[in-house]
Amino acid sequence: MVLDLFYSPTSPYVRKVCVVAAETGTILNLIPSTANPVTPSADLVAANPLGKVPCLRLADGELLYDSPVICRYLGQNSALYPTGAAEWRALRREALADGLLDAAILIRYETHIRPEDRQWQGWIDGQMAKIRAALTAMEADTPNGAQPDIGDLATACALFYLDFRFPRFDWRGDHPRLAAFAETVAARPAFRDTRPD
Ligand SMILES: N[C@@H](CCC(=O)N[C@@H](CS)C(=O)NCC(=O)O)C(=O)O
Numbered sequence: 001m002v003l004d005l006f007y008s009p010t011s012p013y014v015r016k017v018c019v020v021a022a023e024t025g026t027i028l029n030l031i032p033s034t035a036n037p038v039t040p041s042a043d044l045v046a047a048n049p050l051g052k053v054p055c056l057r058l059a060d061g062e063l064l065y066d067s068p069v070i071c072r073y074l075g076q077n078s079a080l081y082p083t084g085a086a087e088w089r090a091l092r093r094e095a096l097a098d099g100l101l102d103a104a105i106l107i108r109y110e111t112h113i114r115p116e117d118r119q120w121q122g123w124i125d126g127q128m129a130k131i132r133a134a135l136t137a138m139e140a141d142t143p144n145g146a147q148p149d150i151g152d153l154a155t156a157c158a159l160f161y162l163d164f165r166f167p168r169f170d171w172r173g174d175h176p177r178l179a180a181f182a183e184t185v186a187a188r189p190a191f192r193d194t195r196p197d
Helices: 012-024 042-047 067-074 085-112 121-140 150-165 176-186
Strands: 002-007 027-032 055-057
Touching: 002 012, 002 042, 012 027, 012 067, 012 085, 012 150, 042 055, 055 067, 067 085, 067 150, 085 121, 085 150, 121 150, 121 176, 150 176
Parallel strands: 002 027
Antiparallel strands: 002 055
16 A cells, blocks of 8 residues: 655655655655745645645545654554553653754754844754753663664654754764664665655
8 A cells, every 4th residue: 555645855754754664664655745834835734734744645535644643653563663661662762853853943944944134043052952952861762773663763863864954063972872873773774765865
């Protein structure tokens, strides 16, 4: 079965969904969409009133968003979602990684969409502080690159987004365990095949 995904090629949340699809053997039909807070595509807004990607259309027309919901759907009954206490830990780690991305995306909007004369450095610094705090917590949380769960996949997507959009930010320097994890997980076909240009 092929499922439609409203997507944008550089979205890290879309990448997380594509990685989960690859890990679970789901085929996605990618529908290019313009997703930004100012000029979202009309078909995207019709599918997701929030105008955000990713948004998944199921075979019966049901629409799913946002990325944690879509990943949970694609990964149901798979090892990506452990049971018992490990499940809550995995979901919390996914939330932490998504929260890092939320802060990174807000910086990106502030510096690339908001007119220059209205940008606010203090607010950017506040988002950067969230990113640093999230990295500290991730480093302490022992990611597992060999048998990743949804928390590990989300963590990797967040780290690789920093590489993609903040290439001068040396997060590896202070986070050796995350650096080793990133190297292991980057070799998985699901990550090799979803690298943004
Ligand atoms: N919590 C959402 C966040 C999705 C999101 O913010 N996507 C961005 C692209 S990276 C977007 O569509 N932005 C458009 C907007 O904010 O209006 C998820 O996990 O799917």
